[in-house]
Amino acid sequence: MGAEVVVEGLTKSFGRQTIWRDVTLTLPPGEVSVMLGPSGTGKSVFLKSMIGLLKPDRGRCVVNGVDIVSCSEHKLYEIRKLFGVLFQDGALFGSMNLYDNIAFPLREHTKKSETEIKRIVLEKMDMVGLAGADKKLPGEISGGMRKRAGLARALVLDPEIILCDEPDSGLDPVRTAYISQLLLDLNAQIDATILIVTHNINLARTVPDNVGMLYRRELVMFGPREVLLTSDEPAVRQFLNGSRFGPIGMSEEKDTATLAAEQQLADAGHHDGSTDDVYGVVPQLQPTPGLPDRRGVRRRKDRVMSILHSLPPAAQEGIIESLTPDEQQHYGVRPHMFATAPIGRRPSPQPRDRIEGDLGVANLPQTTWRPPEPGQGGGV
Ligand SMILES: Nc1ncnc2c1ncn2[C@@H]1O[C@H](COP(=O)(O)OP(=O)(O)OP(=O)(O)O)[C@@H](O)[C@H]1O
Ligand SMILES: [Mg+2]
Numbered sequence: 001m002g003a004e005v006v007v008e009g010l011t012k013s014f015g016r017q018t019i020w021r022d023v024t025l026t027l028p029p030g031e032v033s034v035m036l037g038p039s040g041t042g043k044s045v046f047l048k049s050m051i052g053l054l055k056p057d058r059g060r061c062v063v064n065g066v067d068i069v070s071c072s073e074h075k076l077y078e079i080r081k082l083f084g085v086l087f088q089d090g091a092l093f094g095s096m097n098l099y100d101n102i103a104f105p106l107r108e109h110t111k112k113s114e115t116e117i118k119r120i121v122l123e124k125m126d127m128v129g130l131a132g133a134d135k136k137l138p139g140e141i142s143g144g145m146r147k148r149a150g151l152a153r154a155l156v157l158d159p160e161i162i163l164c165d166e167p168d169s170g171l172d173p174v175r176t177a178y179i180s181q182l183l184l185d186l187n188a189q190i191d192a193t194i195l196i197v198t199h200n201i202n203l204a205r206t207v208p209d210n211v212g213m214l215y216r217r218e219l220v221m222f223g224p225r226e227v228l229l230t231s232d233e234p235a236v237r238q239f240l241n242g243s244r245f246g247p248i249g250m251s252e253e254k255d256t257a258t259l260a261a262e263q264q265l266a267d268a269g270h271h272d273g274s275t276d277d278v279y280g281v282v283p284q285l286q287p288t289p290g291l292p293d294r295r296g297v298r299r300r301k302d303r304v305m306s307i308l309h310s311l312p313p314a315a316q317e318g319i320i321e322s323l324t325p326d327e328q329q330h331y332g333v334r335p336h337m338f339a340t341a342p343i344g345r346r347p348s349p350q351p352r353d354r355i356e357g358d359l360g361v362a363n364l365p366q367t368t369w370r371p372p373e374p375g376q377g378g379g380v
Pocket of ligand 1: 042
């Protein structure tokens with residue numbers, strides 16, 4: 001089973017610029033999680049902090065009892081072997097061909113023979129659709145191919161924890177669908193704990209068990225997918241819908257006058273740039289038939305059902321509807337226990353439901369978004 005990753009009160013600044021503060025979340029073992037957030041909110045910085053490449057100012061990131069933030073260099077070297085990381089830019093060695101790039105972690109961290117290394121490298125290259133490209137240099141291939149080579153390299157050590165920074169960026173929609181399926185199949189096969197940073201809303205809605213969002217220097221949300229997908233938080237809705245209208249601006253938060261002007265445009269029928277309203281819990285992607293069931297899904301059901309009462313009604317409804325009738329009976333729940341709109345339709349505004357305590361959902365905002373006071377505009 002993949003390792004659990006416990007992040008507590010993590011805060012990171014560069015000089016006087018705070019990137020995010022007090023980030024607390026747990027990546028449950030063997031589950032797939034996605035981190036969303038506008039560009040520049042520090043998602044890549046977060047991944048690098050989790051593996052000790054960047055040093056946070058405060059907080060802990062604990063894997064197998066070792067705090068990556070404060071442990072010795074030797075411990076860090078050992079614990080990093082548990083991670084497979086796909087960096088946003090691929091981070092391939094420009095002077096090495098793809099084969100040597102992908103073989104690198106095996107030669108660095110294991111005593112495997114070259115014959116064994118060859119078998120693993122070619123298998124992973126085939127897996128990400130790069131068969132036959134082993135002699136190519138990173139500078140000779142497309143951006144999407146570099147990304148896939150980075151993913152193959154992240155997988156060669158059969159990691160317990162896989163961190164992927166925008167695995168879909170630079171990929172066409174079909175390749176993105178293959179990568180989504182690949183990550184889920186991999187999870188079914190090796191039960192690894194996976195965290196994916198992405199801007200791809202389709203992937204975020206269909207792949208993960210848990211979704212979080214970084215925004216305005218905080219983790220505004222992290223929890224079961226049903227919570228974010230049914231959230232009414234304006235920034236979350238705007239982000240999921242890819243809309244121009246809402247609190248997230250091009251380079252900073254919007255003021256009241258801008259929001260009022262947008263409302264006028266919306267009232268006049270001006271298009272906000274979004275596609276459909278994507279409110280609601282859609283079915284989750286399944287592993288390819290023939291592969292083992294995802295063990296993380298079984299564990300997650302028990303985990304999520306134990307915190308069900310603490311979740312908002314729409315999320316509770318989404319979770320209950322995703323259970324089979326037998327499972328509903330097992331957990332003593334039934335559909336439509338809560339009055340919510342059907343999937344795909346936004347419920348009419350209703351008072352927000354409070355979430356008590358820290359039961360797997362971090363910092364779910366309870367108030368509607370308000371524009372910042374003059375002079376407090378942020379960099380998000
Ligand atoms: N090594 C560094 N030194 C100083 N500032 C940095 C460093 N790395 C990142 N930053 C800053 O931290 C902020 C967050 O950067 P990061 O790359 O994590 O954003 P992101 O959320 O991954 O964005 P995107 O979605 O565009 O990839 C940015 O303002 C960036 O300039
Ligand atoms: Mg990034």
